[in-house]
Amino acid sequence: MRMMKPWWLASALLLANVSAAQGPKALREEFRNPSLRYRMNVNRHSVPREERAQDSMIRWILDNGYRGMATNVNPDDYLRSDDELAVFNRFVHAAKKQGLDLWLYDERSYPSGMAHTYVLEGHPEWEAEGLLFRDTTVRGGTTLDLAALPGERVLVRALPVTECGLDYDRSLDLSAFVRDGRLRWLAPEGRWTVAEINRSALYEGYQAGTDRGGGYAPRYPSLLLEDVTRRFIETTHRRYASAFDEPLGELFTSTFTDEPSLMAQPYQNPGYGVYPWKENVSAEFRSRYGLSLEDGLLRLMLDEGPEGQKLRYRYFRVVTDLLTRNYFGQIRDYCHTQKLLSGGHLLLEECMMAHVPLYGDIMACYRAMDIPGIDNLTGMPAFTRRYLYSSRLASSAAELEGRSRMMVESCPISDYPFHGGKEAPTQQVKGTLNRMILGGATDFNNYLQLQHEDAAGRTAVNEYVARVVGMLSGGVRASRIAVYYPIETLWTKFRPLPSGLLSWDDIAGGAPEAQQLSRLFDRVSDCLMDNGWEFSYLDSRGVEESEVEGGWLVHGDLRWDVLILPGVETLSQQAMDRIAEFVLDGGRLVVLNALPKNSPDEFPSAGIVRRFNELAGGAGPVRPAVYYEPQFEPGRLNTLLEGILTRDIVFAPHRDILYAHKRIGGRDVYFVTNDTDRAQSVKLSFPGARKLELWNPQNGEVGPLAASSELTLGPYEGMIVRRIK
Structure with a gap:
């Protein structure tokens, strides 16, 4: 049973779905001349003290085509100066009077959760x-x-x-x-x-110990502790609330929490492995399982067999639950008392090997945010492959919660060595923005400055984004393929071996069997993307929550008839039973590299093994469609999918053409992009379509499109196709 949302929360979360409810004339006018609603924001971490300078900043945002900004009180005497809060109050009200969208950045400087140094003041024992x-x-x-x-x-x-x-x-x-x-x-x-x-x-050698500017590197609290977040809220969110007469949600769209984490991923390989820990992990482990964690530490560390796997599963189950409840859950709950959404992005979202030590289960953390997000550290499309998947992971989690908004922080720090200390050219930036929107982005909070453009050029980019996002906002991803997020299996394989950053989006080292599973997950995503298959990510909880209808796995408005299990060995009996029901009802199951064999309580589980063997053996009135590949090979997976699915959009050629397919207000909407810096002609076919419209976000023009057409797309150009009949 789903809980009813408060009216204000449902309204805020569905704001991005307004386009689906507009009449044709209003929708075309919004597309031709987009309002502020779907444009990008800038990030500004201080505001002028003088009113004239404040008004000038607001004017600059509007004159350059932006929607608004993510911001916070000035850092001097952070949140303790009544004068600075009064300055901030005046700026916020002036910005809202001009129609700006505002997000409330919740730190003096990243990572969030420490309230500058205030959370640990008097409580050094709370350190991560x-x-x-x-x-x-x-x-x-x-x-x-x-x-x-x-x-x-x-x-x-x-x-x-x-x-x-x-x-x-x-x-x-x-x-x-x-x-x-x-x-x-x-x-x-x-x-x-x-x-x-x-x-x-966890300080030296971790994010907490890095210089974030001018020698600023405060120590960081443990987000596993309930008292830490309670104090963070008291010194931050409640302090902001005290500075305004209105609820914060009447002034700000959402909070922006920036890279909070458990801090347990070293940046440089230190020669030893690391797990996140605090005393309450041991206490919760004993309370939940009736076992002393300390008595099991040797096997947790060294045992590659069933006993060690079970201990590691239980350890990271506890870590995940404490983090989602004590940090993300507390913040969300307080925000809702202020009629405010909770949002932001996390750290190293791009690699499953980082999800475990930093979050346990990143999809669980995303689910506990109203507007989950990612960061994107470049404007160069060639460097954004993993961001295609991190954005999809965050948006998939949002959709599983019945939400449609997902935020991207664009920070092109990686561009500077390649472009003489500047951002990538605007044409490349456009390609990167396309990729983020394909992943599910609806909101942008940017350090990206569009340095190569004047006010007119920035406005043009904002209008392009507004047209695309506006047409894609709301609804759900219309994917028939769900890829299972195998985090529980990764827990069991995540022995604490030394690791460090290979790059800003990848990890080197760690347990080889864990790396193998993480790489498999990436390779499956690569295969689907390279071969033009729309897909969503689905976690264990999502499987458990789903229902089966006529060979489809159904979760709210989401529907899949193919489920891919990449390397999945461990899942709940409830999830296994739902998968079996799905397959026996006509759904297709693709199993790669490993077979399900463990439940949370049994390693191995006779119930899991028996249930899967029943499926693979074809028990039941209809022989189930279970496809097992003991060694994943991308070509074979694509051939299999070609044989069991019909495409609703066909490209020729399909290389370097990316697309997203959404179902909004009962209509199919496609975003088709040229993912190269050269013009391309592509033949498009929409089997079964009788009436289509082509919406051009470059100029706002709308016209008819034949079911079989040839389009010429300029460098990194995108087009919207809307199916009418």
Whole structure:
């Protein structure tokens, strides 16, 4: 049963769906001459103190074609100066009087959650912490001499290595051999694995310890703790609320939380593995499972078999639940008391290997936000492959919550070395904006300045974005393919091995089996994108919440008749039963590289294995369609999909042509883009369509389109096709 939303929340979340309800004339006029509603915002983290200068800033935003801005009180004496809050109050009201859209940025500087330094004042024990893990194999007669891990020792033990594996029952305590910051131990006869586990603050070598400008690098609190977010809200959100007579939601569209995380992904490989941790993780683990986490740490760290997998699943289930409840949930709940939406973006959203140590389950975090988002660190399309998927992941989570809005923070910091210290050329920026919109973006809060344009040029880009976003806003992605987000299986494989950033959107190192699954997820997405298949991501909860109707897996207005399981070994019995119901009713299941075998409580699970074997064996009145590929190969997957699905849009050629398909107000709407810097002619066919319209966001023109047509698209041009009949 779905809970009813308050009227103000439903109205705010559906604001972007206004175009679907407009009459044809009004819709065409909005497209020809777009209002502010769907344009981009800029980010400004200080406002002028003088009224004339404030008005000039507001005028600049409007004169350059923007919708509004994400902003915050001036950083001087951050949130403690009544004078600065009065300045901010005046600016906000002046901006709203001119019709600007405002988002409330919730920090002095990223990452969010620390309220400058206020959250940790008087509570240094709230700092973000992790468990550090290192294992070393030595032979008898060898002296092990290692610098001790940072922080406070939890355990250091030596385990005999036998033909059957590690002998946990005969492990030796080596605590007495740690002196003066070093572990020195002469190994007895045999082969030994020495396991070290420490607890430590996560600061140097992590995002918290990086200089965010002028030496600013405050220490960061643990978002696992309920008291941390309670204080963050008290010192930030409630402080803002006290500065205005109106509810914050009458002035601001949403909050903008910026890269909050559990901080447990090192930037440079430190030579040891890291899990996010705080005392309440151990307490919740014991309360939930009746087990001492500390007693299981060695197997959690070292055991690649069922027992270690089960412990890791439980560990990250606890981490996910604490984070979503204590940080994202608390903020959302307070925002709703102010008739305000909660939004923002996270850290390293592009790589599943980062999702685990930073969030546990990033889709669960996205679901706990009213407007989830991502950041995009470049205007160069060639560098945005992973952003195509991070944006789709965030928008898929929003749609599973019955929402349609997703935010992108555009920050072209990666462009500067390639373009003489400037942003990418506007033509490339347009291609990147296209890609974000294809991923589901409806809102942009930009550090992107469109440096190569004057006011008229910036206005033209904003009008282009407004036309496209306006036509695509609301409704749902009309994908027939759902790709399962295999985060629970990744938990089981995520042994704490050393890792670091390979790039701003990828991780090097970590457990090889975890990396293999993360890469598989990316490769499946690549295959679908490269071959022109529209698709959504679906999490375990989404499967459980779905219903089965005539061979379709149905979640609200979302409908899929193909479900892809990439490397999925672990899922709930409820999810497995729903998948079985879907397949037996005529749905198609594609299983890649691994078979489901574990439930949250059983590794392996007889119930999961039996249920899947029943499907694969064809039990039931209709032989189910289950396709298993023990080794994923993109060409075979595409051939399979070509054989079981009919396309509703056909391109020739399809290379370098991207598209999104949405169902809005009962109509099919397509966004077709040329993803190159050269003009292309493409033949389009819409089988079964009797009446189509072509909406050109470059100039606002609308005209008829034949069901089979040839279009010439300029460099990075996009077109909207609307199916009428």
